[in-house]
Amino acid sequence: MSGSDYESEYDEGPPAAVGLASLLSGPSYPQDDDNGESVDTEHVKLFYGDIFAAPPNSVLIHACNCQGSWGAGIALKFRQTYPAAYSIYRDHCLSSPSPALILGTTLLIPPQRTDPCNHWIACMFTSVHFGRRVDPPEKILESTASAFEHLLSRVKNTPGGVPGALHACKINSGKFGVEWEKSRTILEDSLAAEGKDRILFVYEPTCGEIEREKLEEAAQNSKATGAGSRGRRKSKGGLGRGQQTLKF
Numbered sequence: 001m002s003g004s005d006y007e008s009e010y011d012e013g014p015p016a017a018v019g020l021a022s023l024l025s026g027p028s029y030p031q032d033d034d035n036g037e038s039v040d041t042e043h044v045k046l047f048y049g050d051i052f053a054a055p056p057n058s059v060l061i062h063a064c065n066c067q068g069s070w071g072a073g074i075a076l077k078f079r080q081t082y083p084a085a086y087s088i089y090r091d092h093c094l095s096s097p098s099p100a101l102i103l104g105t106t107l108l109i110p111p112q113r114t115d116p117c118n119h120w121i122a123c124m125f126t127s128v129h130f131g132r133r134v135d136p137p138e139k140i141l142e143s144t145a146s147a148f149e150h151l152l153s154r155v156k157n158t159p160g161g162v163p164g165a166l167h168a169c170k171i172n173s174g175k176f177g178v179e180w181e182k183s184r185t186i187l188e189d190s191l192a193a194e195g196k197d198r199i200l201f202v203y204e205p206t207c208g209e210i211e212r213e214k215l216e217e218a219a220q221n222s223k224a225t226g227a228g229s230r231g232r233r234k235s236k237g238g239l240g241r242g243q244q245t246l247k248f
């Protein structure tokens with residue numbers, strides 16, 4: 001593939017219809033945050049929707065621990081959806097002499113024949129541990145900067161196939177507990193420093209997806225504790241947490 005073909009791959013954006021916003025026939029991206037400030041920066045654009053609906057050949061980016069566990073949050077969805085990629089991630093972690101050695105790097109997994117959707121999966125190692133032993137936010141941000149630089153260089157120099165556009169969830173902002181704006185600044189700065197017009201598409205789940213995520217997590221927890229249906233939280237059909245922030 002020629003250089004110009006490669007450049008054109010950068011432009012491949014999110015799917016035309018993204019989540020709830022498209023159903024309401026308004027714009028599918030948020031214009032500003034609760035303080036009226038723009039949520040988009042030059043290279044990082046925010047959309048409502050499901051990252052797994054990104055076009056084929058896209059790179060789906062998420063933050064990972066170095067222990068070989070995709071046990072919760074969006075990582076669990078990655079494990080359920082892309083079992084072959086999960087096994088590559090797990091082998092990569094377990095074959096490292098020490099988990100800390102892969103911190104601040106990114107594993108870029110090409111689409112696997114037996115996984116759906118033909119997506120590349122980028123695992124940014126931003127914390128050695130997870131749960132109560134998660135790295136402190138400053139350390140996570142430091143690792144995010146080097147892992148993202150590593151990813152950009154991997155994307156440029158990948159033998160045997162060219163990854164498409166970059167699509168990310170709001171990395172570090174859930175289980176890792178780091179304010180999204182801080183990670184976003186790092187991603188924006190790295191992309192600006194790269195000096196190309198590459199865009200990073202970032203997804204904010206819609207209220208329906210957040211509801212589903214909560215239900216799935218509750219079901220998972222109740223399975224783990226043996227609490228059965230007692231542990232489940234039911235949707236009452238009202239506004240979801242994210243819905244209050246939707247602006248059209």
Ligand SMILES: Nc1ncnc2c1ncn2[C@@H]1O[C@H](COP(=O)(O)OP(=O)(O)OC[C@H]2O[C@H](OP(=O)(O)O)[C@H](O)[C@@H]2O)[C@@H](O)[C@H]1O
Nearest residue numbers: 051063065070071072073074075130169172173174175176
């Ligand atoms: N379908 C979807 N489309 C788009 N965005 C979606 C989505 N579903 C959820 N999100 C959002 O994706 C963001 C990240 O939130 P997460 O809590 O998952 O990840 P994180 O980056 O803070 O932390 C990583 C550790 O969490 C895990 O848990 P374990 O360590 O295994 O226990 C891993 O393994 C890591 O280690 C949040 O904004 C979610 O709303």
